[in-house]
Each structure stands twice: as C-alpha cells, then as structure tokens.
Amino acid sequence: MTKETSLEDRFQHYVDAENKIEPKDWMPEKYRKTLIRQISQHGHSEVVGMLPEANWLTRAPSLRRKVALLAKVQDEAGHGLYLYSAAETLGADRMDMVKDLLSGKAKYSSIFNYPTPSWADMGAIGWLVDGAAIANQVMLCRTSYGPYARAMVKICKEESFHQRQGYEIMISLANGTPTQRKMAQDALNRWWWPSLMMFGPTDDLSPNSAQSMKWKIKRKSNDELRQEFIDKTVPQAEYLGLSIPDKDLKWNEETKHYEHGEIEWTEFYDVIKGNGKCNKQRLIARNKAHDNGEWIREAANAYAKKQSERKKHQAA
Amino acid sequence: MSDKDNWKIWEVFIRSRNGLSHKHVGSLHAPDEEMAIKNARDVYTRRSEGISIWVCPSESITASSPDESEPLFTPADDKVYRHPTFYEIPDEIGHM
Ligand SMILES: [Fe+2]
Ligand SMILES: [Fe+2]
Secondary structure, three states: OOHHHHHHHHHHHHHHOOOOEOOOOOOOHHHHHHHHHHHHHHHHHHHHOHHHHHHHHOOOOOHHHHHHHHHHHHHHHHHHHHHHHHHHOOOOOHHHHHHHHHHOOOOOOHHHHOOOOOOHHHHHHHHHHHHHHHHHHHHHOOOOEHHHHHHHHHHHHHHHHHHHHHHHHHHHHHOOOHHHHHHHHHHHHHHHHHHHHOOOOOHHHOOOHHHHHHOOOOOOOHHHHHHHHHHHHHHHHHHHOOOOOOOOOEEEOOOOEEEOOOOOHHHHHHHHHHHOOOHHHHHHHHHHHHHHOHHHHHHHHHHHHHHHHHHHHHHO | OOOOOOOEEEEEEEEOOOOOOOEEEEEEEEOOHHHHHHHHHHHHOOOOOOOEEEEEEHHHOOOOOHHHHHHHHHHHOOOHHHOHHHOOOOHHHOOO
C-alpha cells in the first residue's frame, strides 16, 4: 500500500466514524477541491440571491414588509460571507473567488436567473426558494467538514424567518382580492418547477454525488431532498388554496409520498449554460455593485493607514 | 482589483452575555481593527448574539498541529486518577 492510499483509508475511516474534519487535518486533495468548489458556489448563490429581491426593496407594499425584506437581503449578504470564510479555511483566496464570480467563470444557483416581475414573487421566493435552500442546508449542518457545518448551523437559524416571511406574503395575497389571488397563483406557477430543479439533476445523472456521499459532504441524494421538499410543500399550497402547476402530481398511499410529473431538464441545463432570462443582468448588476464599492474600499484603506500613522506618531 | 490581499483576515470572538467567555464565531476581512469590530457587529450580532466583541488578526494565532496531537493529548488519556469517579466512596456518605 502506498503512503497516499493508506492516508486516504484512514481519512475514510475517520469520516465513517462520524468525525469532523478540521482545516489543518490531512485530507485528500480531491476532498479539498470539491469543498472549495461547492462552498464558493454556495457563497456566490447567497450573494447573487440578493438581486432578485433587491428589485422590490423600494417598492414593498408596507413598512412591515420592507423592513422584513431588507433584513432578509442583509442576512443573505452575511451568508455569503460565512461561506467565503469557510472556503478560506481550505486555502481559497476571497478575492479570487469574487473575481471568478464577477468574470462569469464561477457558477451560482440557477434559480436566481429567473426574473421577479411581481410583488408575489417575494412571497414565492421566501416560501419556495428559501424553503428548498433550507432542505439542503439542514442536511449540510451534518456535513463532514467542520467549518462548513458550523456555517450551515448559523445560516439555518437565520433562514427560518426567510421562509416564514415569504409564506406570510403568500397568505395575504391568497386571502386578498381576486387580482391578488391571481398574482399568488401566477408566482407559484413560475417558481414551482425551478425550485424543484434547485436540488440538481436526478440521482442517476449526478455522477459526483456518490463520492460526496461517501465523504459525507452530502448526506442525502438530490432526489431524496427533492422528495422531502415536495412532501412538505404540497400541503402548504393546499392551505393557501393554490394549485401546484403539475397535473401528474398525486399522493401515493403506499409510499406515503407525492409522485410528481416530469421535470424539464432541458430548461435547467439551458439556464446553467447562461441562457436564462436574467443571467446577463445578474452579472452586470454584481459587477456594477463591486465597481461602485471601489471608492469605499479605498476610503477604508486610507482611513486605516491614517489611523495607524497617527498611533505611531503618538507613541513616538 | 487594486485591493487584493491588503485586507487582513480577522478572527472574531463574541461574548453572548456577562458571565460567559468570548467564543470564536468566525472570521472576516477588514483594513484595520476598528473596521473589523464594526464589520463583526454587522455580520455576527444582527440578532443580539453578543454584548462584547474581540477581534484579532488570523495570522497572529499560533495553533498546535494535528500531527502533534498524539504526543500532546494522549498522555492525559490513561490518567484516570485525575477524575473523581476513580475514587471509591461509600454510598452512605452521599454526594461528595
Ligand atoms: Fe441564505
Ligand atoms: Fe434565505
């Protein structure tokens, strides 16, 4: 046995025994690379995820809705930071990650390439998109890499208000005027399928999943998580009196699960390739925000320099 | 990007209330200690998680290496006599 394989065996045993891996522990290079890719993509998703909702911040229908949405968007910025920090513990450089996002090289969740033309989208996003993200993130609280798991615990604590504020918006609209009901149904129609796609391709078509499961980075498969989400969400839609846009959706008494219709995977791959409605717009917005922040980064640097010189002077 | 690398990484420690010690909560980037505290407040205490913040540059932390963990920590494993349960006290005595 070569030294490398025996180290890898020891690593696997360690993970199998439900131990956490910490930054300075030995780990297979591929484990490190997989995590850097996954964690940075996750971070990018939090950051780009602010954009669809930013569209409604200044047009929220009441102060109550506005402060809630602002707080949610601010949380997502924080989530991005926790995740970039977790990736940094693996040796990734934050400016490199930011650069890769801005240049379009890095991926982020495709869900954020869909537009938000109506206020009801704020309800549907909180309810469905944050709901799907929560399913994934609750699983990741038990991921094998310590800093990632800890970031997820923190994020999950904050996420639950996101979903509740979204669902509350849906309740108001669903119980409102006929036009408001229609808005709610229309948002559900547009967000349902993309939300199911958030869990990624079906198990037979996600080749990297097996290794991630073996290393306990992932603890549940894409299909398992998707099923969990559907089973939880369908009764919530029923409570709203809205209908899920899937004519094949039915309860299976034997399995105690919902069966769903075919997902349009061509759409999923098309949006990943960059052909979603908002791919370009999102990157332009991110770049603009970054460039507009340049002066404040410069000011902070200048201030820090001045302060440290002043301290030196006082000490002398 | 002109600002590459000149913002240090800071480790953040929060005391959630008096009576408890500061606990490591994560890290962030900042140009100096003052901004690090301000950023830590925005990032790590948005829901009243703390009443006091410590920050220190990541680079100034010295850590033990996982390779030394055997010589460092296993000597304590066989010293059961350092624990109260090692000593036999009759039940009549009650809690001691
Ligand atoms: Fe988030
Ligand atoms: Fe969220």
